[in-house]
Amino acid sequence: MKRLLLGSAALLVLPFAALANCPAITVADMGGVAPGAFPEQYDLAEFQAAASCTIELSENPGIAGFNAQIRGNPDLPAVADRLPEDPLVVVPYASAGSYGGTLDALSNGTEAGTSDFMSLRHVNLVRYSDDLETIVPNVAKSWAWNDDYTQLTFTLRKGHKWSDGQPFTSADVKFWYDNLALDPNVNEKPKDYVTVGGERMTVDTPDDVTVVFNLPAPKPGLLAHFATHFAQGFQPKHFLGQFHPDINPDADTLAKSLGFENGYAVIRAYYGNSDWMDTGTPMLNAPDLVGKLPADAAPTLESHIVVRETTEGRHFVANPYFYMIDTTGQQLPYINEMDELYANDQEVRLLKLVNGEVDYKAQSLQLSDAPLMLENQEKGDYTIQLKPRIAMQAVSFNVTHTDEAKRAVFGDVKFRKAMSEAIDRDGLNSTAYFGQGTLQQYTGFSPLPEFIDQKWKSYAMEYNPEGTKAVLDELGLKDTDGDGFRELPNGEPLVINMQFATQGIAGQVVELISQNWADVGIKSTVKEVTPDEYRSAQSSNQLDVGLWEKGQPMGIILGNNELWVPPFENYFAHRSGMLWAEWVDSNGTSGVEPPDYVKALMADINTLQSTPAGTDEFKAIANRMVAAMVENVLFIGTALTPDPIYVSNKLVNVPEFKTASYEYYRAYPYRPSQWYIKD
Known part of the structure; x- marks a missing residue:
């Protein structure tokens, strides 16, 4: 019998007893092997030197069958011929895994709530x-x-x-x-x-x-x-x-x-x-x-490749040429196949989750879903991790609305600030967030660095309905027909349409904000839509208000300026000022020219990205950006809260997440290629 032994420079075929295989070390038990240059992984030569061993390669016994399902692929060569000369050696969290199984995933729909599942193979x-x-x-x-x-x-x-x-x-x-x-x-x-x-x-x-x-x-x-x-x-x-x-x-x-x-x-x-x-x-x-x-x-x-696809979902098989191995030489991934089902209805998703029909889920789960899922953990044989978020659920008024009368009102910073102060965040926290939220204004950077003035966290956050009413009166938004709700200054009805998708914000949060606004005389309608419908309306500038989560850490913003340039994020997220964005993209030939503070934000973020971090200049620019963003109340913050992460108990090597967030690309830091399904 022969096995393939992978040295630092070449592949050798040696008798079975020539060298012992490398130890099955794990993050939980390194077995005395010194850590590598980077956490929980090694280059091949680095690992073999640290463990005084030579990697012995092995493969999934079903890999040829998976390769056969990938139309257009040639016959499969030996595993050593499929891997790089220097494969990435991954240290499993709890144990070296075993091959097999199908991971069942649940997404909203194509291009609408699939990032969580994508992060498993990304x-x-x-x-x-x-x-x-x-x-x-x-x-x-x-x-x-x-x-x-x-x-x-x-x-x-x-x-x-x-x-x-x-x-x-x-x-x-x-x-x-x-x-x-x-x-x-x-x-x-x-x-x-x-x-x-x-x-x-x-x-x-x-x-x-x-x-x-x-x-x-x-x-x-x-x-x-x-x-x-x-x-x-x-x-x-x-x-x-x-x-x-x-x-x-x-x-x-x-x-x-x-x-x-x-x-x-x-x-x-x-x-x-x-x-x-x-x-x-x-x-x-x-x-x-x-x-x-x-x-x-x-x-x-990626670790898996799609082989079947319909409007109902997709099916993936393990990539025969995936470049990672574990510390015993097993080619990753351990999980054979992945099955993705589309379900855009939140009640349907929750039913499948509590019944244990899903193996992993985080996207579209809100804190309001946690009690039901926590109550059914034993029945469904899963575990819920409640972890803090980086982004917060936020509100924005459409400052470039197609309706000129609404645009004039929404574009007035006095109105936006007053409507922020009309929100009872303490009530929101106790009712929708179960007292788990940390009330905070949207500041652009999340978390807000210590060198930025912390006063911005509480700007326009105090619940002040009487003050809001006075400002609305000043702006000419008065109840002239006696129905209890205010009209626009031109006398036309003012009704704010609040369309939302549960992927971006909890329905209960929207309902409570709507009631708070009704208390100061602003009428609104609340309607749940699919993420695709929401994004389509947002893209075509048809929303009255944006309702979605928002926030990124400083490190990510230094590589991507989208939170600071109209429309202030990408297609999949929380945007506002669509006609400002059109003006920017067209170099002023169409759209609506943004105000000077927006132009200053655009210049400042580009300068910040090229300024050495930690310098006085860097800190001054960042402080100026936060002040402009918050004082103009483009986005109204609520609270930073925890959110649930759902993990089937049959999945092994899934660690405790640090955050329930999209910003670090969901499961990507937690190395799903070394997750496996126990028998």
């Missing part, structure tokens, strides 16, 4: 460790900055392969940047994280494993972007590039031969037309053309 160049402070290697083997943070160099893993067995190289990073992220046919407007102060970077690839990002100005936060964002800094050039006209002159001809309008149409069928990675595949977008295409889904570096 990879990027780097990630945050579970301490949420330390950035560690992931797809990239290492990185290095130059002295002034204008050049970031990544070193990739030699021999790394896509899920179809083709080489993953630096060319795939450059292809993502040059041909997708900056191509207006794919991304209408470049995202902030691929620019520095609005200027593009350049990407050099001196060899297959070296990627150099050249920045026009310092931007240390670029690394944190790659550690937290859903948009991966690479795409398969060998696959998508054949349909891109800048890569293949015959791309359109090839696309037309497959039944598509042009090459970009094929790219959109596989990749979407934005940076969101969890779009439908051709199996959903062009099912009648799937058989003509080279594969059902684009190759991935």
